[in-house]
């Protein structure tokens with residue numbers, strides 16, 4: 120039996136489950152029991168494709184990275200590690216008064232893979248907060264010199280998806296629309312389906328308050344996270360839930376008519392067929408053996424590559440050691456490729472003890488020029504560019 124999240128019903132049941140520790144009550148409130156041994160499949164891996172990496176210090180705390188292949192430009196959503204330990208609602212820290220006022224404007228960067236130059240992009244037309252998380256890019260149809268950049272934004276007054284237009288080669292992001300809707304609530308990842316439409320993941324049921332505390336302490340629950348599709352072409356924004364029952368939906372990406380969703384608590388990557396009306400049909404759940412974060416697509420094959428946590432995630436410890444993350448405090452990092460010709464069996468494409476990038480949340484590959492970009496939501500020196508042998512993605 121599964122309950123619809125009617126909070127007035129669920130809250131007392133959770134309270135009673137906490138009190139009695141009765142297994143059937145936890146089932147009744149749809150708590151997901153995860154065998155943690157499933158999440159450390161890659162923990163003893165040896166170093167792979169991390170020998171020739173350069174950590175970039177021009178940007179910090181880059182949760183996500185996407186590559187625009189024709190211009191060999193990477194786009195990143197970044198921020199301030201220390202300020203994120205005060206207030207970053209997606210990471211369970213909400214002491215808003217401890218965060219410096221000026222830090223509520225985080226930044227999006229571009230990195231030119233040909234010159235190695237990293238540039239903070241100037242935001243034009245965007246008012247209020249910008250607190251970054253997942254991002255996506257989409258070429259503008261009929262205008263090859265432009266891309267749209269989609270950014271999850273955790274503003275103090277609620278989450279939104281900020282859509283910008285960027286002229287390639289420029290240093291400017293011009294706001295097209297800052298999309299808000301009650302269903303954009305605890306956004307984590309975003310993938311564009313058109314210039315003004317997109318899928319997002321919500322990683323929790325509640326943004327703050329007692330329900331969120333319960334989720335963080337006793338979750339995950341199957342009703343906690345979901346996938347939404349939003350259409351923001353008109354004046355009125357429409358969002359609808361198209362997928363649910365994830366313990367902790369996180370990274371999301373699209374290849375043709377297939378949608379990939381990573382789960383950071385259950386260590387899975389779910390593959391959906393996207394229907395004409397953007398509803399989803401479940402094709403396959405791949406157990407990837409580690410908490411799964413952001414996803415990119417290998418452009419030569421359409422295979423998803425995903426940043427995973429090879430050891431059990433310990434967010435409080437990472438927050439406490441944010442200044443030394445990737446220096447004295449190391450968190451092993453891994454990336455997997457799910458080869459569609461092998462029924463999406465996961466294979467390791469990157470492993471590092473954390474001295475390049477610790478608490479790695481993003482990975483993107485350029486298989487033609489042999490680049491692997493890895494990034495971290497909390498590290499000073501927010502991303503790294505690794506040169507990999509040409510056969511790495513054969």
Ligand SMILES: *[C@@H]1O[C@H](CO)[C@@H](O)[C@H](O)[C@H]1NC(C)=O
Pocket residue numbers: 159160161162163
């Ligand atoms: C990793 O190595 C440790 C120590 O030898 C061992 O206890 C553990 O089971 C190994 N993990 C896996 C997934 O094989």
Ligand SMILES: *[C@@H]1O[C@H](CO)[C@@H](O)[C@H](O)[C@H]1NC(C)=O
Pocket residue numbers: 151341364365366385386387404405406
């Ligand atoms: C968690 O992952 C396991 C292993 O793939 C899967 O069998 C199970 O259905 C998943 N649980 C949920 C609630 O998604």
